[in-house]
Amino acid sequence: MKVTGSHLVPLDRARVYSMLQDPEVLAACMPGCEKLEKSGEDSYTMKMKMALAAISGQFDGKVSITDQNPPGSFRLLVEGTSKIGFMKGGGLLTLTTEGDATCVAYEGDVQVGGTLAAVGQRLIDATSKMMIKRFFEKLIAVQP
C-alpha cells in the first residue's frame, strides 16, 4: 500500500535532517520503540511494542537509512516481525524549507503480512497514517 503525506516541523532544514538521522531521536519518536541499537553503518536493530487499541505485539525489527542527500532527502526503511505478522515500511523523505519551518514529505510503501495483513485490511491505512503523525508530533516535542 502506498503512503504519502507531509508534516511541518518548526525547525530549520539542516537541523531536522540531522535529527532524523539520530538514532536517539528515532528511538524516542518511533511509536512503541523500546530499544534501538546500531548494527552497522546507518543500520540499527530495534525492539518495538505495538499497542493500538486491543492489538498488541512485540516486534523485532531493523531500521536502515540509505541514499542520504543532506539536507534534502534520504530513504528510510523500517521492518519488523512478530508472532502476529510482519510489517515493512520504506520510502523517500524529502525536506524542503518553508519559511522558518521544514516540510518533510514522504512517499513510500507499507507492506503487512501474516495475521495482521489478513484481518487489518480496512485499518492499515488509517493506522499507518496515525503512526506517522505520532512520529512527527514526538519529533516536534523532543527538540531541546
Place this chain on the structure above:
Amino acid sequence: MIAHPFDYLTPKSLPEALLLLADPDAKALAGGMSLIPMMKLRLAAPAKLVDLRGVPGLTSISEESGRLKIGALATHFDIESSRLVRAKCPLLAMAAAHIGDVQVRNMGTIGGSIAHADPAADYPAALQALEATISIAGVGGTRAVSAAEFFVDTFTTAVGPGELVVEVSVPVEAAGTGTSYQKCLQPASGFAIVGVAARLQAVSGNISMARIGVTGLSGCSFRANGVEALLESGSDPQAAAAAIANGIDANSDIHASAEYRLHLARVYAAKAIRAALAAAR
C-alpha cells in the same frame, strides 16, 4: 483461533474493577465483540480480563434533567430497542440499529464500542452530532469529556490507562429537531465505509442549528463544521453536503479508495441531511 492464556476476573463493584485495571496487563471486557476476536487471532493478549458485566448499575438508561444517561454496559440492542431512546434521542437508537447483526447487537456495548474507537464504528458519528458527554471513571474519580475531545484518533480516545467509560449522556431532542444516520455498508464486515449522522433544527425549512458527525471516512470520527456552517447559513443540502470532503485525508482500502470514499461521504451526507430535514417537519 485460540487465545493466549489469561486470567478471568469478575469484579462486583466499580472501585474493585478500577483497582484490578490498575494492572497494565489487565484489560476490561464488556461485550467482547471487538476484544475476543482480537484475542482469538492473538493480536491482543491481555494477561487478565476484567469482566465488567458483573458491575452493577452500568446498564441503565434513564432521563435526567433534559438528558439521557446511558450506562456504558447498555448493549446496542438495549439502546436500539429502548422506548426512551427511540422517543427522546432517535439518532442514537438509529445508529445502534445499524451496528453489525443481531448477535453482535445483543452482546456489544456502547462503552466498549466507543472505548475501542474503531474508525468505522457507528456510534461515534452519532455522538459527535449529538455533542454527547462521556463520563470516564478512574481511581481518582470521574470526569466528563465532550465527544469531540473523546475521539482522539484511530483507536485512540481520551480514556487513559486503567480508566473506564461509565456513562454516555446525550440531549433529549427539542421539538423541531430532526435527525438521521445514513450508512454505507462494507459488504463483508458490515462496518461503515462511511456513516453520516445529521441533526438539524429547522423552522419552516430554515435550518437554525446543524450538527453533522462523520465516521469511516478518515482515521477518526469528526464533526463536519464546514457543512454545519453552510447549512446554518442557508445553503441547500446538496451543496452543503459537498463540503464534507473538504480537506479530509480519506482512508483507502480494498473496499473503497479514498476518492470513492470522499464521493460516498458527499452522497451519504446529502441523504442524512435530507432525511433529518424531513424528520424535523
Place this chain on the structure above:
Amino acid sequence: MASVITEQEKLIGKGIKRKEDPRLITGTATYVDDMQLPGMHHACIVRSPYAAANIKSIDIKAALETPGVVAVYTGAAVKDVGPVPCGASLPGLRVPHHHILAQDRVYFVGHPVAVVVATDRYIARDGADLVEVDYDVLPAVADPEKALADGAPAVHPQWPDNVAFNFHQENGEVEKVFAEAEVVVKQRITSQRLIPSSMETRAVLAEYRSGEKALTIYSSSQIPHLLRTLVAGMLGVPEHKLRVVVPEVGGGFGSKLNVYAEEALMGWIAMKTGKPVKWIESRRENFLTTIHGRGHVDYYEIAAKKDGTITGIRLKLIQDLGAYHQLLTPAIPTLSVLMMPGLYRCQTICADIVGVFTNCVPTDAYRGAGRPEATHGIERMVDMLAAELKMDAAELRLKNFIQPGEFPFASATGLTYDSGDYAKPLKKALDIVNYMGLREQQRKARAEGRWMGIGMSTYGEICAFGPSPATPAGGWESASVRIEPSGKITVHTGVSPHGQGEETTFSQIVADELGVDFNDVVVLHGDTAIVQYGIGTFGSRGTAVGGTALYFALQELKAKIKRFGAMLLDTDSVVYEEGRCACRKTGNSVSLAEIAGASYRAMKLPPGTEPGMMATYFWEPPNFTFPFGAHIVVTEVDKETGVVTIQRYVAVDDCGKILNPLIVAGQVHGGVAQGIGQSLYEHGIYDDNGQLLTGEFMDYAIPKITMMPWIESEHTETPSPVNPLGVKGVGEAGTIGCSPAVVNSVVDALSPLGVRHLDMPLSPEKIWKVLQGGQA
C-alpha cells in the same frame, strides 16, 4: 417427525422434507470435532507467513519444553511420506513434489512448516507460537499474467517460466473460419479467485491401533474411498488396514473433493505417537490453505456471420494454479474447454490453456469447477456479439441453439450431449418476466434517467461425472441394499452426501421401488469399513450415478424377493406390489418382512438362490448428463453510488427428471447465492507479495441473506436417456447459470454509456468509476 406418507403413494417427484434436517438444525449431528477418543492429542500447524522463502532453520526447543507438548515435527521427519497426490494427468504436466510439510522452502502463505502435538488444543496452539522459524524471504509472484512475464520470480526454481502445462484442443478449420468471419468480437474476461467458505472447516482425527496395525482417519471429506486409497499410498499403510470415516460434513462445494497434507499428516502422527490426534482447521487456515476456486484470465474471440450464426470460438485460457497441484488442480480448466461451445451448434473451436504456477494456495474444484468459467465466457461473448450485431440477446441465442431433433449431439469438443430442448427454458423464462414488457419498462426507466438492465444466460453443464474413461479414478458408482430380517432396509451408497439430501431422495427411490415406508429405509455412507468401494459426491453425480446404481441394485433385489415369494406361496409366478408378493391365481400374498425373515432363516431356499436378502450393484454410466437452463436477471444501478440491486431473479432449470422439488429448489438457491457472491461481492485478493488480503470474513464478502434477491425458481423436465431415472443433476446449476446473467444485466443497464464488458465482482466502486466516464 411423523410422516403422513402412506405406502401406496409414489414419492418420486414429491417435495418431501429432508430426513437429514432435524439433526442438522437442532445441532445434534456428529461432526469430526464432536468426536472424542480416549487419550486423544491435538495438533496445531505452524505455517509460513511468507509466500516465498527459504527456511534457514527451525528451532523447536522452546515448544518441546512446554508442559503438555508431546511432540513437534518438521519437514525432515516426514520427508519420506508420499507427496500430496495430483490425480490429473496431462501431457507434459510439471508436478512439483508436494511434501506434507515444507522441506527447505515455502511456496505460499499458509504453507505448513511444522506441527505441534499436545495434550490439549490450547497447549498445541501456544506451542506453535514457540516454534522459531528463520526465513530468508524471496520475491514472490501472485498474479498469473505477471508470473508469465519475463523476469518474474520463479515459483519453483527448476521451472523459471512458471508454466506447469500447455494444453491445446481444436476442431474444424479455425484459421479459415476466423479469416472469413463477417464479424469477430474479442474480449478479455476474468473469473476471479474465490474462497469456498464451507461452514465447517476441514477437520481430521486419526487413530492407530498398534495391535491390529490398523489406522482410522476421520475426515470432513467428499471422497472417503479415494481418500483411503491415496492416503494409504502416501503413508505406506496397506489399504485394507486403513479405514476412512466421514461423519457429518458441514459443506464442501468441491473444496473437500481433495486429499490434503493434513489428512496424511494426522495419520502419520497417530502411528508415530500411538495416540489419537485431532486437527481442526481454523477459519484463518481455511482461507489460506484450503483450495480456492476459479482464477481464470480468458482471452475470447467469437466469429459469426452477419445474420448471427456463430461460426467459431477461440479461447486462450490462463489458469492460476497456485503453488502446487492439489487433487484435480490442472484438470479443472480442461473442463472449461469441454464446455466452451455452451448450448450452441458451433463446431469450430480452438482452445489453448496455459497453467501457471503462482505463490498462492492451489486452485481446484469449486462448485461448478471449470463450467461456471466457461459459461461466463461464452454467455458474455454471445451478449457482446448481440450488441455488435444490434440483435436481441434472446433471439441470437435461439438462432444458435442445438435443436431438439439433433440429440444425441456431438459437440465440437468431443462430448455427446444426451438430450435437450434449449429453447424451452429460455422461452419459459422470457414469458415469466414478460420480456417485451420488461424492455418497454427499461425504455421508460432510461427516459427517466435510471439505469435498469435485463440480462440472461442460457447454460449447459456436464454432470453426473462420469464415464470412467473420462475421469481420473473411475466414474461409476456403487450401491448395496440389504433388507434386514425385520423388513427394515439399509442402503449403503458409495456417494458421500454432505448437504445434497440423498438420504432423502434415495429413501424415496427405495420406497417407490419396494413399496415400503420411507421411514423404514436408512441410507448409510462415508465409512470405508461398512460401505463397498465408491467414488464420492462431486460434479452433480450423486443421484444421477449413485441413485442409478441404487436403482439397479433394487431391480436385482426385487428378482430375489420374487423368487422367495414364489417359493413361500408355492407358485411359479408372483407379482410384487406395494411391499407384498402375491399370487394372482390364488390371491395369496406374503409381506416383504415375511420374505426377508424367511430368506435369513433359510429353512428352504429357492433353487440356485443364496440365503439372505441383499444386492450390490456397481453402475458404469455410458455418458455424462447435460442439464441446461436459462436465468434472467433484472438489475438497477444506483447512479450516485454504483451499487447494483438485483430486482428480479428468474431461474428456469432443466435438470432432467425431478425426484424431489424441495431439494432441487434448495440446490438452486444455494447455487445462485454463490453465483451472486462471485458476480457482486467475492474476490480472493492476493497482494503483489502473495499476502492474502481477504483472509477473514471481515474482508471477504459472501452474500448474507439480506443481500439475496427473491429467487423465482422454475423448471422444464427433459429426461436424460443416460440413466433409467431420467435425472441429470442440479448441484451446480445455480452457480453456473448465475454469474453471466447478472453481469449481462448490469452491462445491459450501462450499455447506453458504451459499456460492453465488466469483470467480476461488480463492486460499487468499479461501477461508479464507469459512471464517471472512466474505464472498467
